[in-house]
Amino acid sequence: MQHFPIFLSVAGRRIVLSGGGDAALAKLRLLFKADAHLTVFAPEPDPQIETWALEGKLTLIRRKMAPGDALCAVLFYAADEDASEDARTTALARADGALTNIVDNLRDSQFITPAIVDRDPVTIAIGTEGAAPVLARAIKADLEDRLPTGLGTLARIGKAFRKAADALPFGRPRRDFWRDYYFNAGPKALAEGQDAVQPALDALLETHLTKPAREGHVAFVGAGPGDPELLTLKARRALDEADVIIHDRLIAPEILELARREATMIDAGKEGFGPSMKQDDINALIVEHAKTGAQVVRLKGGDATVFGRLDEEIDAVDAAGISWHIVPGITSASAAVAAIGQSLTKRGRNASVRFLTGHDMKGFADHDWKALARPGEVAAIYMGKKAARFIQGRLLMHGAHAGTPVTLVENASRPNQRVVETNLATLPADLSDAGLSGPALTFYGLAPRAALAQAQQFDIALEEAL
Ligand code: SAH
Numbered sequence: 132m133q134h135f136p137i138f139l140s141v142a143g144r145r146i147v148l149s150g151g152g153d154a155a156l157a158k159l160r161l162l163f164k165a166d167a168h169l170t171v172f173a174p175e176p177d178p179q180i181e182t183w184a185l186e187g188k189l190t191l192i193r194r195k196m197a198p199g200d201a202l203c204a205v206l207f208y209a210a211d212e213d214a215s216e217d218a219r220t221t222a223l224a225r226a227d228g229a230l231t232n233i234v235d236n237l238r239d240s241q242f243i244t245p246a247i248v249d250r251d252p253v254t255i256a257i258g259t260e261g262a263a264p265v266l267a268r269a270i271k272a273d274l275e276d277r278l279p280t281g282l283g284t285l286a287r288i289g290k291a292f293r294k295a296a297d298a299l300p301f302g303r304p305r306r307d308f309w310r311d312y313y314f315n316a317g318p319k320a321l322a323e324g325q326d327a328v329q330p331a332l333d334a335l336l337e338t339h340l341t342k343p344a345r346e347g348h349v350a351f352v353g354a355g356p357g358d359p360e361l362l363t364l365k366a367r368r369a370l371d372e373a374d375v376i377i378h379d380r381l382i383a384p385e386i387l388e389l390a391r392r393e394a395t396m397i398d399a400g401k402e403g404f405g406p407s408m409k410q411d412d413i414n415a416l417i418v419e420h421a422k423t424g425a426q427v428v429r430l431k432g433g434d435a436t437v438f439g440r441l442d443e444e445i446d447a448v449d450a451a452g453i454s455w456h457i458v459p460g461i462t463s464a465s466a467a468v469a470a471i472g473q474s475l476t477k478r479g480r481n482a483s484v485r486f487l488t489g490h491d492m493k494g495f496a497d498h499d500w501k502a503l504a505r506p507g508e509v510a511a512i513y514m515g516k517k518a519a520r521f522i523q524g525r526l527l528m529h530g531a532h533a534g535t536p537v538t539l540v541e542n543a544s545r546p547n548q549r550v551v552e553t554n555l556a557t558l559p560a561d562l563s564d565a566g567l568s569g570p571a572l573t574f575y576g577l578a579p580r581a582a583l584a585q586a587q588q589f590d591i592a593l594e595e596a597l
Contacts, residue, residue, distance in 0.1 A: 133260055134243055139205070141167040147201045147229065149220040150210030151176035154234045158208050163188060164249060170204075172196045172220075196220045201227035206242070209233040237261035246271040250283040252290065285317045288328045295332075299339055303374065303424070308339045347421035349448050351441055353434040353460015354378070358544035359385045361466065365458045370394075374425035377417060381432040381570060383545065390428075395420075410440060414447035421453045432570075434462040438488050438513050462486075464511035467540035467572035470548060472580035475509065481576070485510040489518030489573070497525075504531035508576050515539075515573035520559045526575070531555055536578035541571040552579055 144167055148155060151173025159180070162169055169189035171180060176191060184191035192200075195216075200223065201207050207224035209217035209231065221231045221239065232240045237260075245256035246267040255274055257267045289312060299305045312335055320331035350369045355361035362370075370376065370390045377397045378387065387396060399413045408416075421427045431439045435457060448455045464486060468475050475484045485503065487510050488496050495518045503510060504526050515522065516539075527533065533556035541549040547569065553561035555575075 134258060136245070136256055136258060138254070138256075141165045141205060144168065145170065145204040146206045146208070147172070147196075147204040147224065148208040148210055149173070149196045149216075149224075150208075150212065150234075151180055152210075152212055153177075154212050155180065155208075155210040158210055158234060158244075159183065159189065161244065161247070162208075164247070164251070167205075170200075172200060196223055198223055199227060200224075201229045203227075204229040207231045209236075248274045248278065250278055250280070250286070253278075253282055253286050279318065281318065281321045282313075284325060285313060285321060285328065288325075288332065289313070289317070292329075292332050292336075295336060298336070300344075303345060303426070304339065304342075307345070308335065311335060311339070344424060345426075347424045347427065347453055349417055349421050349427045349429055349453055349455040350458055351429045351431065351435045351444065351455065352458040353436075353462070354382050354386050354430050354432055355461040356433055356463045356466035356544040357381075357383045357386075357542065358466070359383065359389065361461045361544055362386060362389070363458065363460065366460060369428050369458055370430075372426055373428040375420040376428045376430055377413070377420070378430040379432050382430055386430075410443055414444055417444060418447055418451045418453065421448065422451065431460070432463070433466075434460040437462045437464075437486060463513070463543050463570070463572050466543040467511070467574065468577070470540050470543050471538055471550060471574070471577065473574075473577050475511070480507050481509045487512045487515075489513065489515035489522065495521045500525040500529040503575070504529040506532065510575040512573035512575060516562065516567060516571055519562050519573070522573075522575070523555055523558050526555060535576060536574075538574045538577055538579055539565070539567065539571045540574070541565075541567045542569040543572060545569075550579055 142165070146162060146167045147170045148158060148162070149172045151171070155171065155173065156177055156179060159169065159171070170192065171189050172192050172195065173180065174194055176193065180189070180191060183189050204224065204227065207221070207229040209221045209224075211217050211220065212234070217233045217236065218239070221233055224231050230241045232242055232244065237243060243258065243261065245258040248255040248257070248271055257270050259267045289309070296305060296308055299308055312332065316331050316335045317328065320327040350373075352366050352369050354366065367389060373390060373394045375395045375397065376387070376390050377399050380398060380400045390396065397416065399416070400408050417427055417429055429435070429444060431441070433439075435441050436459070441457075445455060464475065476482060485498075487498055489512055490496050502508070512522065533554070535555045537553050537555055537558050539551040539553070539562065541551070549565070549567065551561060551565045551567065
C-alpha cells in the first residue's frame with residue numbers, strides 16, 4: 132500500500148486550488164462536500180466559478196498564484212491543466228506547507244483523492260493507487276446501488292443517540308443494539324418517515340436494556356480449501372459476528388482478514404494430524420472462551436466434518452453445556468476434483484467414492500484395500516503424501532492395476548495450485564520428484580480430464596497407425 136487512507140478533518144480549514152477550467156470545476160464540486168474554506172486562484176475563471184464566488188461558496192482571486200498564497204492551507208490542488216504552471220504552483224504551495232495534489236498527475240502528487248460514496252456522515256473512499264480508475268468507478272457505482280440513500284439519515288440520528296445507548300453494557304450488547312438499528316428497526320422506521328426514527332430508537336433501546344444477556348455459542352465453521360470466494364455466505368457471516376476465532380494453521384490469511392476487526396484471533400496451529408497444540412488444549416480453549424459469553428468461531432480448513440476431529444470438540448462443548456452449530460464448508464476433495472475437471476462419481480465408472488486418510492493417529496491408516504483395488508474405484512485421499520508408498524504397496528498387493536491413474540492436487544483453489552499426474556506404479560517416484568510442500572489431495576482412480584482426452588486421442592492415433 133503506497134497511499135495510506137485516512138479521513139482528514141478540513142472543517143474550517145483552508146484548501147487552495149489553482150485553475151479556472153474543467154479540471155478545477157470537477158475538483159471544486161467534490162470539495163464543496165467538505166466544510167472547508169476554499170480559495171481559488173484563476174486569472175480567467177470559468178463563469179461557474181464566478182457564480183460560486185458570488186454565492187459565497189469560495190473566495191476567488193483573479194490572478195496567478197504567488198509565494199505565500201497557500202499559507203495555512205491544509206491541502207492544495209494544482210488544476211491549471213498545464214504541466215509547467217502546475218509544477219510552479221505546486222512548488223509554491225509546498226513551500227507554504229500544504230499537502231499537494233496535481234490533477235491527473237499521480238507521480239508528482241503527495242496525496243490522491245479517492246472515488247467517494249457519500250452517505251454523510253457515512254463516507255466510503257475507494258482508491259486503486261491510480262492503477263485502475265475504471266475499477267474504482269465500477270466499485271463506486273456498485274456501492275451507490277447497494278447502500279440505501281437513507282443510510283446517512285440513520286447515521287445522523289444514530290450519532291445523536293450514542294450517549295443514550297451507552298446505558299447498554301460495552302461490547303456485544305451495544306453492538307447488537309446498533310446492528311438491530313441500522314439493519315432492522317432503523318430502515319423500517321425510516322420507511323414510515325423521518326419522524327418515526329427517534330421513537331423507534333427509544334423503543335429499541337428499551338427492548339435491548341431488558342433483554343437477557345446473550346449466551347456463549349460455538350460455530351464450527353468450514354473455511355473451504357483456501358480461495359476466499361469458496362467460503363459460504365454463512366461462514367462469512369459467522370466470521371463477521373465472531374468475538375473469538377480459533378483457527379487452524381492452514382487457513383489462508385485472506386480469509387482471516389474477513390473477520391471482525393475487534394475479534395480475538397487464536398492460531399490453534401493444527402495441520403491435519405501433524406504436530407500442533409494438543410487437542411485437549413484446543414477443546415479447553417473453545418470452552419473457556421464460550422463460557423465468557425463470547426460467540427466463538429472454530430474455523431477449520433475445508434469442511435469441518437471431514438478429518439477435522441470435530442466430534443472431540445463437540446463433546447467438550449456439549450459437556451460444558453454450551454450451544455453449538457456446524458457451518459458446512461467445501462472440502463478440499465471438491466476443490467481438487469474441480470481443478471482437474473473431473474467428477475467424483477460417474478455413471479458406468481464408479482457409483483461410490485471414498486474419502487480416506489493416509490494416516491491416522493496410530494500411523495498409516497488401513498482400509499478395505501481389496502475393495503479399492505477393483506477397476507473403476509475412486510478415492511480421495513487426505514493427508515496421503517507420506518503414506519504414498521504404503522498405499523501403493525497395499526493396493527498392488529490386493530491386485531490393483533499398476534497403471535491405475537493417480538493425481539495429486541496441491542494447494543487446491545489457491546493461486547499456487549499444482550497438479551501432479553501419475554499412476555500407481557510411479558506414484559512414490561513422481562511424488563518425490565515433484566517436491567510438494569503444501570497440503571495435497573491424492574486422487575486414486577482419477578486422471579485430469581484434459582490429459583485423459585489427450586491420452587485417448589493418442590491411443591486412437593496409435594491404433595490407426597497400426
Ligand atoms: N477438513 C479438511 C481436511 C483436513 S485434513 C477438508 O475438508 O478439506 C488436512 C488434509 O486436507 C491435508 O493434508 C490435505 O490432504 C487436504 N487439504 C486441505 N486443504 C487442501 C488444499 N487446499 N488442497 C489440497 N488438499 C488440501
